[in-house]
Amino acid sequence: MSTLSAINPSTILILGATGKTGRRVTALLGSAARPASRSSDTKFDWSVPATWEPAVTGTTAVYVVPPDNPAVLAEFVPLAVKAGVTRLVLLSMRGAPDDDPSEAAVKNSGVDWTVLRPTWFMQNFDEDLFAEPVRHGELAVPAGQGLHPFIDVVDIAEVAVVALTEDGHAGKTYELSGAEPLSFAEMLARIVAVTGKPVVYSDVEPDEFAGSLRGLGYPDEIADLVTMLLVRIRTGEEAHLSDGVQRVLGREPRTFADYLGSSSFA
Template sequence: MKENILVIGGTGKTGRKVAHKLSKNGHLVRVGSRSGSPAFDWHKPEYWSLALQGMDKVYITFQPDLAVPGALNAIEALTKQAKNANIKKIVLLSGKGEREAELCEQVIIHSGIDYTIIRASWFNQNFSESFFLEPILEGFVALPQADIKVPYVDTEDISDVAVEALLNDKHNSKIYQLTGSRSLTFKEVINEISETTGRDIAFTPIAISAYTNMMKQQEVPDDFIWLVEYLFTEVLGNPNNSEITNDIEHVLGRKPKDISEYIKETAATGIWNS
């Protein structure tokens, strides 16, 4: 049965892949973005009902992160509108080990709407589509929490789980925690990117205070600095975040993509040689 599905954040790291895979399977997909039609803007709740109208299910990603101030109020307001629009199911992308994000999850869980919660570890794509890319291109990466191991997860796997959760009722009322199959430190990832690309990329550990000061000097917006500091301290500092799960294998019946495979595929695109 073909369904009408709103993908909020449908141009983002996971959303665009979810939208593509649903469309490929013949479902009617509405891309929820500021450039969509109708447009979806987290700062303009008065227009959300237009995006929800006629939809059966919703995939939600919140920008920049569910942990930021204001996210809880936005999720509460959207969930209320979703209920009024008779949305049958919500799949929410959340963050593994983010206590603030879990408050947003509770809003969905207690909404009376069928749901699946997807808690993802840090993305592989942070190294190619996000704030790690620029220092990699410059050949000098300085990051805090250098000794902490992270079980990076690929957005292809996240989007596959999201699509499966949207289309299959057996995932209703489930919370999945998605990770890769092994954990690496920042230095180990950067070294592997360096070896695969044949580029000399240096890695230096740095204190979180020095890192945030550096961002301030570069005139990075305060709300983004707050988020980065939160992610490096509260999230990476949470010992549970190094835990490796088998939820991807449980949902998809296959192993998650290894980060080495991601590095080889991404290196082949040339993005790290720009």
């Protein structure tokens, strides 16, 4: 009997279930998943605490896509543990400090926890932040010619499912990256080779980029965080590979070519 088939239906709560990682974790878990978001059948809204307990009741594990405000997560975790949750898997990010408050909330929960620290997502090019500029033919970010090993979110989802359903991952922090460090110019060139539609890459100043995010409605703290992470790519701090995918899944991460072949660009 497989691990998943031994899990009772709907016992793993998936927060952010309509997001890039959440919906893929949900699909991989099948009937074991209880997908929750503001638009799911199971309602969950970080800004509405009354939705928390009904969503988590009857579950034993939670895939946590954290809110922008870590204090809110710190309020949710004890409620989840009291409801019977014994395992938490947190989606964090590369570069998060060891005293990151969201990570601290799950590490101090008193139950099994696993933290995932992935690099930037390949799917940002066709599903999120970079998708609209790419469609319009120009992507302007403050990353220079810096290299970064973007990761396919399918790899993140598969790692999350293992951590949620199998033993041996409690108390572990997994640094996750893709297979190869690439520049934005290189990645866009590969997208153009698939689509045949030209996309220009422009390196812009950090203040200009942060201002453009604010103009799109991003809160100041998120605009500043995203800009800082891109500047880290520009300065060469983000080019290194991580081995978390190999450690958990026993295989190499998916490549950018793999992503392109399964993306909306194909």
